[in-house]
Amino acid sequence: MKLLKVAAGVLNQTPLAWDHNRQNIIQAIDAARQQGVSLLVLPELCISGYNCDDMFFAQNTIDQSIASLLDIVTHTADMVVSVGLPLRHNNRIYNTACLIANKRIMGFAVKQYLPQNGIHYEPRWFQPWLAFVRDEIKLGSPAHGGDFMYPFGDVVFDLSGVRIGFEICEDAWIANRPGRTLFERGIDVILNPSASHFSFNKSVTRERLVVDASRSFGVSYIYTNLLGNEAGRAIYDGDAMVASNGALLVSGPRLSYEDFLIVPAVVDVELTRLNQVQNRGNLALAYANLRVTERFDWPEVAPVKPYEPTLESWERGGYIREEEFARAVALGLFDYLRKSRSLGYVLSLSGGADSSAIAATVFLMIRMAAENIGIDGVKAKLHYIKAIQACETAEEMVGKLLTTMYQGTQNSSDDTFNSAKELAESIGATFLNIDINGLVETYRGLIEGQLGRKLSWETDDIALQNIQARVRAPSIWMIANINNALLLSTSNRSEASVGYATMDGDTAGSISPITGIDKHFLRGWLRWLENVGLNIASTPSPETAIRLAGLHRVNSLQPTAELRPLANKQTDEDDLMPFDVLNAIEQLAIRDKQPPLEVLKAIQPRYEQYSPEKLVLWVERFFRLWSRNQWKRERYAPSFHLDDYSLDPRTWMRFPILSGGFDKEIGEMQVWAASKANGNAGIARKAHGGRGKIGF
Numbered sequence: 001m002k003l004l005k006v007a008a009g010v011l012n013q014t015p016l017a018w019d020h021n022r023q024n025i026i027q028a029i030d031a032a033r034q035q036g037v038s039l040l041v042l043p044e045l046c047i048s049g050y051n052c053d054d055m056f057f058a059q060n061t062i063d064q065s066i067a068s069l070l071d072i073v074t075h076t077a078d079m080v081v082s083v084g085l086p087l088r089h090n091n092r093i094y095n096t097a098c099l100i101a102n103k104r105i106m107g108f109a110v111k112q113y114l115p116q117n118g119i120h121y122e123p124r125w126f127q128p129w130l131a132f133v134r135d136e137i138k139l140g141s142p143a144h145g146g147d148f149m150y151p152f153g154d155v156v157f158d159l160s161g162v163r164i165g166f167e168i169c170e171d172a173w174i175a176n177r178p179g180r181t182l183f184e185r186g187i188d189v190i191l192n193p194s195a196s197h198f199s200f201n202k203s204v205t206r207e208r209l210v211v212d213a214s215r216s217f218g219v220s221y222i223y224t225n226l227l228g229n230e231a232g233r234a235i236y237d238g239d240a241m242v243a244s245n246g247a248l249l250v251s252g253p254r255l256s257y258e259d260f261l262i263v264p265a266v267v268d269v270e271l272t273r274l275n276q277v278q279n280r281g282n283l284a285l286a287y288a289n290l291r292v293t294e295r296f297d298w299p300e301v302a303p304v305k306p307y308e309p310t311l312e313s314w315e316r317g318g319y320i321r322e323e324e325f326a327r328a329v330a331l332g333l334f335d336y337l338r339k340s341r342s343l344g345y346v347l348s349l350s351g352g353a354d355s356s357a358i359a360a361t362v363f364l365m366i367r368m369a370a371e372n373i374g375i376d377g378v379k380a381k382l383h384y385i386k387a388i389q390a391c392e393t394a395e396e397m398v399g400k401l402l403t404t405m406y407q408g409t410q411n412s413s414d415d416t417f418n419s420a421k422e423l424a425e426s427i428g429a430t431f432l433n434i435d436i437n438g439l440v441e442t443y444r445g446l447i448e449g450q451l452g453r454k455l456s457w458e459t460d461d462i463a464l465q466n467i468q469a470r471v472r473a474p475s476i477w478m479i480a481n482i483n484n485a486l487l488l489s490t491s492n493r494s495e496a497s498v499g500y501a502t503m504d505g506d507t508a509g510s511i512s513p514i515t516g517i518d519k520h521f522l523r524g525w526l527r528w529l530e531n532v533g534l535n536i537a538s539t540p541s542p543e544t545a546i547r548l549a550g551l552h553r554v555n556s557l558q559p560t561a562e563l564r565p566l567a568n569k570q571t572d573e574d575d576l577m578p579f580d581v582l583n584a585i586e587q588l589a590i591r592d593k594q595p596p597l598e599v600l601k602a603i604q605p606r607y608e609q610y611s612p613e614k615l616v617l618w619v620e621r622f623f624r625l626w627s628r629n630q631w632k633r634e635r636y637a638p639s640f641h642l643d644d645y646s647l648d649p650r651t652w653m654r655f656p657i658l659s660g661g662f663d664k665e666i667g668e669m670q671v672w673a674a675s676k677a678n679g680n681a682g683i684a685r686k687a688h689g690g691r692g693k694i695g696f
Helices: 020-034 053-057 059-073 168-173 179-183 202-216 269-280 319-340 352-380 392-403 414-427 436-451 461-483 493-498 519-531 579-591 596-603 612-630 630-635 661-679 683-688
Strands: 004-011 039-041 079-091 092-101 105-112 134-141 146-153 156-159 161-166 188-194 220-224 227-229 235-237 241-244 247-251 261-268 291-294 345-350 402-408 430-435 486-488
Touching: 004 020, 004 202, 004 220, 004 241, 020 039, 020 261, 039 188, 053 059, 059 105, 059 414, 079 134, 079 188, 092 156, 105 291, 105 683, 134 241, 146 227, 161 261, 161 430, 168 188, 168 202, 188 202, 202 220, 202 241, 202 247, 220 247, 220 519, 227 319, 235 319, 241 261, 247 261, 261 269, 319 486, 319 519, 345 352, 345 461, 352 392, 352 402, 352 436, 352 519, 392 402, 402 414, 402 461, 402 493, 436 461, 461 486, 493 519, 493 579, 493 612, 519 579, 579 596, 579 612, 596 661, 612 630, 612 661
Parallel strands: 004 039, 039 079, 105 146, 156 291, 161 188, 188 220, 345 402, 345 486, 402 430
Antiparallel strands: 004 261, 079 092, 092 105, 134 146, 156 161, 220 241, 227 235, 241 247
């Protein structure tokens, strides 16, 4: 029996925040040492921050990373520690993990596979490393004794007989993962430092990757991840786990408000070796030229009681997607607030689903932070906000950190006013109320005077709707400026996909928290938060859940922009289509890249309650509105990445601002649908010749 106490270290870092990142790493090392950990793994690129973007090209980013590394090295007495940083080698930039043992750099493992799908853009900055290639890199400084040469590349580290190898994040997600060749070298422990962004239910996939690797490669596997809103868009859940021989030994809490977390476990190296000997025969190969050998005195570790990893209470309640959404957005908002050093949030609260959901997440941001790190911990994290330092409850803090304002016109109803007012009061937010109808009429009169005619709903519908939305922007921006606060934009992903939003109106804001989620889910989430609620107790019960009774009014309303006269009874779904249908079309068209005809074929069996003519109309409407509104998506405020895809052109879905608008494809769909009704689809498709409706 040879026991090692190992740990995955989770960090909440900020790109290019050199002092903060370095101190966070050092504190995590000290905390691990106090727990008797001898091998600590810290996340990918944790020294520089993962999302430095084009600043990876800057030599200063590399120099500062090396300077931080050399300082961190001095804090690793009697420990083995892995930290991530970018390095420039032979005029290429590499994503590396440095292994340090007892204040000595052992070398640098280099990432072999770089993600370039969706939110990931690593090949823009980094070069992938080739398997079975080892080189050397020179680095150091006069203050640290000059320059030294270190192993660099595909390296296995042998510390007094314990063999350690790396899979860096994406390396573990591809079919021919480096773990296969590490197994051939008789590895004992695989370290996986990651920067794996949050999306719904992704932790289940990560666990499967970790546990399966530990089983199939006969190793102990240590996985760690970043935590929090690192750079503005991506949220990291701090998932961390240790597995050995196909058994999960420990997993850490996710979506925490801590600066760092240490997730320790005891692994048995001899037991994994026995697994390899018994089940793999003599397949292990030497690869002597790829091994770095060094003496390290592993401390004696006493056996421990077997650990039975369990899900956190909130992950066992049957509403994992709703819980994850609430916790991820709340944590994202909290980090965005403190890292931007803003004094709070401002929200134009209309009483509708979107703005109500955002108000609820800001409330949850404070409640959950207080539950996690305590009221004093929240005050310490937001120490620069003097207004909250005397607060004794989370609700008091909400009043200082969230200012809402209802801005009504003659087209606004009592229902939405009461919905906004009651929600704001129920969560403790500051509530303001102004009537902007006079401003709207002033603009209308000025333009009518210049045009020499009256504006009417029959001839100027869009202009008369949009001026109301745009008039709301200056006053809410003014409140944000006065409060030195961030303005929250209120558009959701469904609206973004079809441009159902007023630029410089409801899209105005510094950050758009819900543009990564569809309206259909959002409405269900609001009902869940009112009736079921967020689980905060170790033993879930209705009495301990955070529920918002103040949502009962908005949950009884049909979503509406309230921009046309009340007699018109305007609703969003009448203007567009049912939101569940819109979401299904969006997923097929944008996530799955299907043309209109294939989208129509896919949704017909799902929505048999609607006529074929309606479905054709809605599919056509989606594609035409999608194509003509890319310019709006280019101008949206930064949004959180929450799902397995998004519409953000900066991080996921790039689309031309000017395009053919799917004219030919829409025409083919229309002809196919008409011919299906006539029972002669094949002839109709052939006769169509690719011509369809032109224009929007």
